[in-house]
Amino acid sequence: MAGKVVLHGMWASPYSNRVELALKVKGIEYEFVEEDLTNKSEALLRYNPVHKKVPVLVHDGKPIAESLVIIEYIDETWTDGPRLLPQDPYERAKVRFWAGFCQQQLFEAIITVVKTDGEAQERAGKEVHEKLKVLEEGIEGNYPEGSLFVNGDSVGLLDIVVHSILGAHKVHEEVLGVKFLDPEKYPRVTSWRQRLLMRRWLAFFSFLGLGLLNLQQLNAYKGLLDNKGGNFVSQSYISCLIALLCLLNVFEKKANAQ
Numbered sequence: 001m002a003g004k005v006v007l008h009g010m011w012a013s014p015y016s017n018r019v020e021l022a023l024k025v026k027g028i029e030y031e032f033v034e035e036d037l038t039n040k041s042e043a044l045l046r047y048n049p050v051h052k053k054v055p056v057l058v059h060d061g062k063p064i065a066e067s068l069v070i071i072e073y074i075d076e077t078w079t080d081g082p083r084l085l086p087q088d089p090y091e092r093a094k095v096r097f098w099a100g101f102c103q104q105q106l107f108e109a110i111i112t113v114v115k116t117d118g119e120a121q122e123r124a125g126k127e128v129h130e131k132l133k134v135l136e137e138g139i140e141g142n143y144p145e146g147s148l149f150v151n152g153d154s155v156g157l158l159d160i161v162v163h164s165i166l167g168a169h170k171v172h173e174e175v176l177g178v179k180f181l182d183p184e185k186y187p188r189v190t191s192w193r194q195r196l197l198m199r200r201w202l203a204f205f206s207f208l209g210l211g212l213l214n215l216q217q218l219n220a221y222k223g224l225l226d227n228k229g230g231n232f233v234s235q236s237y238i239s240c241l242i243a244l245l246c247l248l249n250v251f252e253k254k255a256n257a258q
């Protein structure tokens with residue numbers, strides 16, 4: 001399926017990153033229009049008059065809004081690349097269910113931790129753990145060991161959503177001093193995330209996520225940090241991470257070559 005593809009997004013938006021990831025995994029060429037969310041373009045307001053948010057994908061002049069809707073559109077329109085949703089209707093329903101759970105429950109709880117302080121933050125932190133426990137049990141019940149990802153051996157919609165939500169967990173842990181992803185408590189979620197990191201585009205977006213994206217987020221957190229005297233993710237930490245991700249890429253390429 002050809003046609004002009006334009007993505008209105010914002011480099012630090014996890015929703016926008018999510019759609020970019022889907023486009024990369026599918027191998028679709030696209031033009032990226034960086035939006036200034038403090039001064040939205042006339043095009044963005046026209047394309048997404050209901051929510052006025054990024055991302056918006058414009059395919060041959062037709063706008064599609066909402067990240068999960070866009071990813072499904074991409075999958076149904078470009079059918080020759082790797083599929084992002086399973087063919088089987090029941091498996092597809094499960095992916096939609098868990099993607100919705102991660103988006104509405106887990107992500108919301110994480111955002112509350114980031115936005116709040118004191119007791120409210122503590123409560124939200126507990127909620128994140130409750131949601132991670134549900135996800136852990138969900139993976140155990142629905143996706144037994146054996147395949148690399150929940151979508152078989154290729155990266156799919158649920159992997160992309162989980163990655164966009166948990167990709168920044170290291171920074172959240174550093175900045176907020178809260179540990180979410182404990183491999184002893186959530187072995188399946190942790191190893192799933194590790195496997196996702198081995199994939200080239202996911203590693204790339206982690207680099208964005210953990211490096212650049214979160215430098216910006218860190219600026220946003222700065223007030224929080226100043227108030228709390230919390231620790232800052234140092235430049236060396238980010239450099240090490242970039243080096244590690246590059247190494248992961250080399251390993252992935254080697255594994256693919258064998």
Ligand SMILES: N[C@@H](CCC(=O)N[C@@H](CS)C(=O)NCC(=O)O)C(=O)O
Nearest residue numbers: 013014015037053054055066067068
């Ligand atoms: N449910 C939407 C959420 C998109 C969203 O919240 N986008 C944010 C950027 S991360 C935005 O455009 N915010 C601008 C605003 O709220 O005015 C999706 O999945 O695409």
